[in-house]
Structures are given as structure tokens and as C-alpha cells.
Amino acid sequence: MNYVLQTHELCKQYHGKSAVKSVSMNIGTGDIYGFLGQNGAGKTTTMRMIMGLITPTSGSIELFGSTVSGSMNKVFERMGSIIEYPGFYLNLSGAENLEIHRRFMGMGNKECIDEVLKMVGLLEARKQRVKNYSLGMKQRLGLARALLHHPELLVLDEPTNGLDPAGIREMRQLFLNLAKHQGITFLISSHLLGEVEQLATKIGIIHKGSLIEELDAEALRSKTRTCLEIHVTDERRAALVVEQELHNWDYKIVGSGILRLYQYLDKPEQVNSCLQSKGIGVKSIALSGESLEDYFLKLTGGDCHI
Amino acid sequence: MIIPVVLANLVSLAMLLPKIMVTGEVVGANLQAIFYRQGNVVTILGPFIFALITGYVLAREYSDRTINQLFTYPVSRMRILTAKFFVIFTLIVVTTLLSCASVIIVGVVKAFEGAASFDTLTSGMFMNLTVCLLAFGTIPLAAAVSMVAKNVIPTMVLGAFASFVTLILELGHGMKAILFPWATPYLLVREFGEGFAQTGANPYTGTAITILIITFIVSLLFCLIYYHKSEVHSGS
Numbered sequence: 001m002n003y004v005l006q007t008h009e010l011c012k013q014y015h016g017k018s019a020v021k022s023v024s025m026n027i028g029t030g031d032i033y034g035f036l037g038q039n040g041a042g043k044t045t046t047m048r049m050i051m052g053l054i055t056p057t058s059g060s061i062e063l064f065g066s067t068v069s070g071s072m073n074k075v076f077e078r079m080g081s082i083i084e085y086p087g088f089y090l091n092l093s094g095a096e097n098l099e100i101h102r103r104f105m106g107m108g109n110k111e112c113i114d115e116v117l118k119m120v121g122l123l124e125a126r127k128q129r130v131k132n133y134s135l136g137m138k139q140r141l142g143l144a145r146a147l148l149h150h151p152e153l154l155v156l157d158e159p160t161n162g163l164d165p166a167g168i169r170e171m172r173q174l175f176l177n178l179a180k181h182q183g184i185t186f187l188i189s190s191h192l193l194g195e196v197e198q199l200a201t202k203i204g205i206i207h208k209g210s211l212i213e214e215l216d217a218e219a220l221r222s223k224t225r226t227c228l229e230i231h232v233t234d235e236r237r238a239a240l241v242v243e244q245e246l247h248n249w250d251y252k253i254v255g256s257g258i259l260r261l262y263q264y265l266d267k268p269e270q271v272n273s274c275l276q277s278k279g280i281g282v283k284s285i286a287l288s289g290e291s292l293e294d295y296f297l298k299l300t301g302g303d304c305h306i
Numbered sequence: 307m308i309i310p311v312v313l314a315n316l317v318s319l320a321m322l323l324p325k326i327m328v329t330g331e332v333v334g335a336n337l338q339a340i341f342y343r344q345g346n347v348v349t350i351l352g353p354f355i356f357a358l359i360t361g362y363v364l365a366r367e368y369s370d371r372t373i374n375q376l377f378t379y380p381v382s383r384m385r386i387l388t389a390k391f392f393v394i395f396t397l398i399v400v401t402t403l404l405s406c407a408s409v410i411i412v413g414v415v416k417a418f419e420g421a422a423s424f425d426t427l428t429s430g431m432f433m434n435l436t437v438c439l440l441a442f443g444t445i446p447l448a449a450a451v452s453m454v455a456k457n458v459i460p461t462m463v464l465g466a467f468a469s470f471v472t473l474i475l476e477l478g479h480g481m482k483a484i485l486f487p488w489a490t491p492y493l494l495v496r497e498f499g500e501g502f503a504q505t506g507a508n509p510y511t512g513t514a515i516t517i518l519i520i521t522f523i524v525s526l527l528f529c530l531i532y533y534h535k536s537e538v539h540s541g542s
Contacts, residue, residue: 044540045540048537048538048539048540051374051377051378052377052378053374053377053378053537053538054537054538054539055535055537071382073380073381073382074380076378076379076380077380079378081374081375081378083374083378084371084374084540085371086371086375087370087371087372087373087374087375088370088372089370089372090370101375104379104380104381105379105380106380145375
């Protein structure tokens with residue numbers, strides 16, 4: 001697999017205290033990587049190291065297949081970012097702020113400013129001074145700036161902060177479209193677990209500076225998906241019955257005598273009677289599975305401060 | 307930027323005041339006196355105004371958090387810092403020349419008396435440009451404070467302190483005043499003293515310039531290293 005971003009044993013210490021401990025992330029081309037963690041877990045510090053704003057105490061960062069050492073100027077041309085809170089020259093308009101960015105990035109075409117403002121829904125406010133923008137508008141403008149130079153990798157720290165539910169949905173749709181149609185890779189930190197769950201193709205969970213879990217969406221779904229957990233006398237025969245009688249192949253045998261059925265969640269009595277009618281003893285049948293929030297809390301020890 | 311320019315141009319109001327000699331005699335303002343007054347005010351207000359400009363150009367990147375973006379552009383930090391110093395120097399020149407032009411206009415319209423020679427005019431302009439150059443000598447120090455504090459207030463405090471000390475030193479009209487780096491630009495203003503100050507060659511010129519150059523080089527080196535190496539943390 002081609003990786004856009006990899007970190008190898010990335011560490012950051014402040015006065016002997018570790019803020020980030022041996023973080024090894026792997027973000028492939030086209031991934032939407034959801035970076036989850038409690039406040040102070042090390043998300044922003046990790047992102048700052050990736051963007052060259054902080055020097056790692058140890059470890060290395062590989063961007064677009066090359067290890068970053070010294071100047072990052074070349075890779076900056078291929079990256080866009082919002083770190084923590086998008087800062088702007090408040091006395092200038094949104095379009096003027098983007099014009100500064102356009103010049104810094106060495107882009108010739110001025111029309112890209114209006115294109116990107118339209119994309120984030122700020123075209124009408126293009127001439128308004130940024131000091132009069134709402135928090136949500138600034139967030140959108142930050143995204144417009146991050147997108148202006150057509151980056152291959154977007155590093156977004158809490159990009160939906162300050163957006164209303166409709167705005168969050170719009171952004172989600174935008175991210176999905178960009179990933180799908182332009183092949184942009186995303187590294188997104190968020191405290192909205194549901195949001196990440198709907199968006200991410202890969203998830204990394206950081207806790208107290210350590211990356212404690214990194215898994216793709218498929219693996220996460222199988223871990224967190226709600227199912228009917230059926231304890232039976234013979235799991236293989238039970239599977240056969242599920243296939244032949246219930247015409248369902250969405251199940252998994254997870255152990256001796258345990259079968260997880262991901263359909264018929266609201267019809268356990270039908271499943272039960274079907275199995276029993278075929279002579280399979282059903283010891284118990286119950287709804288099982290956990291939400292991403294439950295899973296996150298289990299991994300981080302239960303104290304949720306995200 | 308409007309505030310420093312307005313402050314600098316308040317100098318022109320001094321033209322409305324009568325010029326009183328040490329003997330108590332009231333005389334009209336001639337071109338030499340105009341440049342002397344203007345030079346005095348620029349060199350006294352300069353440390354504060356120029357520190358304010360420096361703080362604005364450098365520290366606001368931190369307080370407005372635009373530094374996060376600035377340091378992720380494909381441009382070296384050294385180039386960014388060089389551009390910022392260039393902007394600061396340009397603003398110093400613009401502020402000083404605006405003050406100079408404003409004073410001449412008000413002087414001519416309202417209070418100008420006596421002969422005006424071309425030599426005095428060119429000397430006055432030369433004084434102003436040299437003041438800009440010498441005033442720039444302390445800018446890296448103000449820049450260093452802005453970078454470390456990441457806030458414009460400490461730089462303003464430094465500028466206010468430097469202006470206050472310069473005011474005291476200039477009121478003394480002494481030759482040694484120029485040894486204080488922020489008061490070194492006064493070196494040329496004194497030549498327009500017209501009886502107020504001791505004029506003629508200042509024996510401390512070499513020492514003053516050396517102190518200013520050392521101040522400039524040491525603080526500039528600090529700025530270059532600090533800007534290149536500094537990390538941008540949350541809340542910076």
C-alpha cells in the first residue's frame with residue numbers, strides 16, 4: 001500500500017514529561033483518517049509535529065514516501081492544514097486572506113479563490129472583513145484556505161468546531177466528495193465520535209500520548225456493530241439454518257457455540273423459533289455490540305473528556 | 307499603522323508654538339529650527355513608535371494565530387523574517403518622511419520665518435534618512451522581545467522605556483546622550499541645535515556607533531536563530 005503519511009515512533013517531551021509517546025501512524029492514499037483522543041491526549045501536538053511547527057524529540061515522519069528532515073518546503077506545497085484554530089488577518093476580507101495564501105503558494109490563477117469560496121459556501125461573504133465573520137464562517141474560510149492550492153493531504157484539527165449541524169453535514173459531504181473525486185487524503189482530529197464514525201475509513205485512537213489503536217473502518221465496524229449474539233449447541237448447523245431458512249449471509253461465527261447475526265435485530269423470537277424448529281438448542285439470544293463511544297471508552301479506561 | 311503615522315505627524319503641531327531662546331527672546335522659526343524640532347520629536351517618539359510597528363508586524367502573527375499558517379508555507383522562515391524586517395524599515399522611513407513633510411508644510415504655511423537655503427533643506431532630509439537608518443539599529447532588539455513574548459505589549463513597554471530615557475537624555479543636550487542605542491539617531495539632530503545644544507563634532511560618535519552596531523548584530527543573530535528554531539505551541 002502507498003502511504004501518504006507515516007510516523008515512526010514519534011515522541012515529544014516537555015521538561016522530561018512525555019506529551020506524545022512512540023506514535024506510529026500509517027495513512028494510506030485516499031484514507032480519511034479519524035484521529036480520536038481525549039483533551040490533552042496528544043492529538044494537536046502530533047499534528048503540529050507533522051506540520052513542522054514542533055520538532056519531535058525522537059522518531060521520524062515520512063511524508064509522500066520520503067522521510068522529513070530539515071526543510072519541509074517541498075512537502076508543504078502538497079499539504080493543507082487547519083491546526084487548532086484558523087488564524088486570519090482580521091482587518092482583511094476573506095478573499096484578501098486567500099489572496100495572500102495564493103501568492104505564498106505560488107499559484108497563478110486568481111479564479112481559484114472564488115471557486116474555493118463557493119465550495120465552502122462563503123462566496124457572498126468574500127468581501128466581508130474576517131473580523132465580522134462568525135466562528136463557523138472562519139472555520140469554513142480556514143478550510144477554503146487549506147483547499148486552495150489543491151493539496152494531496154489535508155491535516156485538519158477539529159475542522160467542524162463552531163459549525164452548526166447543517167454545516168457539519170455539509171462539511172462531511174464535502175470531505176467525502178474530495179476524497180472520492182480528487183483522491184485527497186485526510187487526517188482529521190475530532191471530538192465528535194459519531195462524526196468520525198460516519199466519515200473515516202481508518203481510525204487512530206490516542207490516549208495519554210500513545211496511539212493505543214489503529215484500525216480500518218471495516219475492522220471497527222465488526223468490533224462495534226450491533227448484532228444478535230446467539231449461543232447455540234452447534235454453531236455450524238446454526239449458520240446453515242440462518243443461510244437456508246432466513247436467507248441471510250450477514251453473520252459471523254466468533255467462537256465455539258457462538259454465532260453473531262447482524263440482521264433480524266428486532267426479530268430475535270423469529271430467529272429463535274427457526275433454529276429450534278431445526279433441532280438446534282438455543283442457550284441464549286441477546287442484542288450485543290457497542291457503539292464507537294463505548295469502544296472508545298473501553299479503550300481509554302472510561303473517563304471521557306473529549 | 308495609522309496610529310504611529312498620526313503620532314509622528316503630531317510633531318507638526320510644535321510648529322505652532324513660539325521658539326524661545328535660552329535668553330528668553332522669542333524668535334520666528336526658520337528651516338533649521340523646524341528640522342531641529344522635528345528631529346527631536348522623531349528621535350524621542352521614534353523608539354516607542356518603531357517598537358510598536360515592530361511588535362505589530364511580528365507579535366500579531368502569534369496573537370492572531372496566523373503563525374500556524376505562516377510557518378507551513380513553502381517559504382523559508384529566514385525569508386519571511388527578512389521580508390518582515392524590510393517592511394519594518396519601510397514603515398520607519400515612511401513614518402519619518404511623513405513627519406518631515408508634514409512639519410515642513412505646517413512650518414511654511416503657519417510659522418515659517420527667515421531665510422531657507424537649499425543646503426539646510428538637503429541637510430534636513432539627510433538627517434531624517436540617517437535617523438531612519440540609525441533607528442533601525444535597535445529594531446532587532448524589539449523584534450527579539452516580540453518573538454519571545456509573542457505579544458505586542460512587552461515590545462511597547464520596551465519602546466516606551468527607551469523613549470522616556472531618550473527624552474531625558476535629549477533634554478540634557480549632552481554629547482554622551484548618543485551612547486544610549488535608542489538615542490544614537492540624536493547624533494545628527496544635534497547639528498541643527500542652533501544654540502540649544504552643543505554642536506560640532508561629537509567625540510563619542512565612534513563609541514556610540516559601535517554600541518549600536520553590536521546591539522544590532524547580536525539581537526539580529528538572536529532573532530535569526532530563534533525564528534528558525536522556535537516551535538509553535540498551542541495558544542502561541
